[in-house]
Amino acid sequence: MRNPKPKEWLAKDYSQCRIADYKPFNFVDGEGVRCSLYLSGCLFACKGCYNKIAQNFAYGVDYTSELEDTIIADLRHSYVQGLTLLGGEPFLNTQVAVPLAKRIRSEYRETKDIWSWTGYTWEELMQESEDKLELLSLIDVVVDGRFELAKKDLTLQFRGSSNQRIIDVQASLRHEKVVLWQNQFN
Numbered sequence: 557m558r559n560p561k562p563k564e565w566l567a568k569d570y571s572q573c574r575i576a577d578y579k580p581f582n583f584v585d586g587e588g589v590r591c592s593l594y595l596s597g598c599l600f601a602c603k604g605c606y607n608k609i610a611q612n613f614a615y616g617v618d619y620t621s622e623l624e625d626t627i628i629a630d631l632r633h634s635y636v637q638g639l640t641l642l643g644g645e646p647f648l649n650t651q652v653a654v655p656l657a658k659r660i661r662s663e664y665r666e667t668k669d670i671w672s673w674t675g676y677t678w679e680e681l682m683q684e685s686e687d688k689l690e691l692l693s694l695i696d697v698v699v700d701g702r703f704e705l706a707k708k709d710l711t712l713q714f715r716g717s718s719n720q721r722i723i724d725v726q727a728s729l730r731h732e733k734v735v736l737w738q739n740q741f742n
């Protein structure tokens with residue numbers, strides 16, 4: 557597992573704007589029915605990573621405006637609660653994630669929510685580059701931290717290891733400290 561210094565890894569140096577997968581209408585990547593976008597590339601190299609193939613920034617296919625239009629259209633269904641960003645590392649693909657999140661905010665306001673998984677901890681993100689903080693400002697819920705094999709726990713909701721937290725992003729930004737997402741059961 558790798559531990560970057562603040563601003564050591566920047567999306568502009570690594571992202572190839574590639575997508576490992578897009579899964580519309582699933583029930584597992586957060587609360588409610590969700591559309592999930594898997595962004596290619598991650599540098600954390602966690603032992604036991606759930607999606608090792610997507611650590612490669614070149615893996616998968618190019619992100620296109622057509623796919624973005626499809627995501628926006630899929631979100632229009634009233635039974636879809638929102639978008640989930642996973643990876644790979646969404647915060648090292650801000651060239652894709654920020655414009656998409658902005659478009660969702662512009663077209664759907666607060667009627668759809670945005671979740672993201674990240675290998676960065678909240679405290680690390682607070683010291684990170686402007687593009688990462690901009691993405692965070694557009695997100696409702698973040699699941700933070702590396703996957704730690706020694707802390708693996710299959711009983712946890714939406715998390716692989718017990719060091720990870722489900723964080724209410726907007727409340728945490730307002731209070732300038734981590735506020736956990738209230739709907740979590742454990």
Ligand code: SF4
Binds near residue numbers: 602604607611
């Ligand atoms: S942060 Fe997530 S995607 Fe990246 S190596 Fe760790 S488990 Fe895999």
